């Protein structure tokens with residue numbers, strides 16, 4: 174058991190070792206490419222919403238909340254037949270959007286925002302831990318590996334210190350290095366009874382946006398963490414016990430590099446599919462074509478009559494005829510789920526589902 178107090182930030186150690194700096198330039202390069210490309214997409218928020226469900230799925234999977242795309246499809250399109258797991262994944266995406274919205278209006282990351290994000294992830298208002306007893310255990314052996322700080326005032330003062338570290342405008346240390354430190358520190362504070370892993374991973378994305386490395390929440394580390402899961406847990410402890418920040422930072426920087434390349438690839442593929450479908454709809458269904466219609470078809474991997482009706486401000490009857498035409502031409506596949514007919518954009522769905 175570890176009884177030492179969690180130190181405040183910044184770490185006393187020199188973090189900018191040669192190994193770190195080498196990996197840092199690779200990570201910055203692929204991140205800049207991702208940002209550069211996504212800056213050129215006019216409707217990137219549309220595109221991101223659908224992609225984000227994968228981060229929500231993966232980040233939840235790290236916590237053993239396992240779902241499939243088919244579950245998520247059902248949960249998103251028809252809330253009555255939803256598994257608890259799929260609901261949590263959908264909450265995660267809402268929390269990420271909410272965090273992004275708060276960040277845009279506050280232009281900083283605060284404890285209150287973190288508390289709100291966690292309440293959406295967990296769908297409860299228990300807030301910062303007040304009672305002792307939370308410990309991190311080895312999943313296999315059940316042995317306690319770490320006891321996070323206890324007491325609301327102690328936790329709040331650590332969060333206050335983290336808040337300062339996240340928002341301060343000092344140019345002496347690269348934000349991607351700080352990202353690794355922030356994730357370590359947040360998880361070590363472990364401010365909540367549950368939901369710390371997922372909230373911390375949302376915080377990672379928001380921090381990149383805060384620092385201007387991305388302008389929308391489009392880089393997702395969870396996929397990388399799943400692929401390198403035992404390292405993730407091992408390195409937390411290695412920082413704690415041996416102050417080995419170097420390997421932890423390199424681990425996170427590699428994750429940034431790999432997932433930026435993957436995100437760029439996926440965004441490019443969806444963007445080009447959007448281009449193809451636009452062209453096809455213009456040719457085959459010129460009367461119903463509009464940019465707004467395309468956006469609605471790509472906002473989520475399915476749509477419904479009400480979405481088209483509201484989104485295009487047309488009557489229900491017209492919306493329904495649009496969708497029938499789109500289905501007839503093979504752009505959508507419909508299915509009755511519960512009381513409603515759901516129209517799946519199969520090409521988008523497949524791009525997202527098979528993105529591994």
Ligand SMILES: Nc1ncnc2c1ncn2[C@@H]1O[C@H](COP(=O)(O)OP(=O)(O)O)[C@@H](O)[C@H]1O
Pocket residue numbers: 235236309318319360361365366367368369370371372373406409410
């Ligand atoms: N040894 C450790 N030190 C600090 N944080 C850890 C350690 N091991 C795991 N974690 C973090 O704790 C998270 C799990 O905490 P938890 O509150 O259960 O999150 P969630 O509910 O999102 O499942 C992991 O995803 C990881 O980020």
Ligand SMILES: [Mg+2]
Pocket residue numbers: 236367368369
């Ligand atoms: Mg948990």
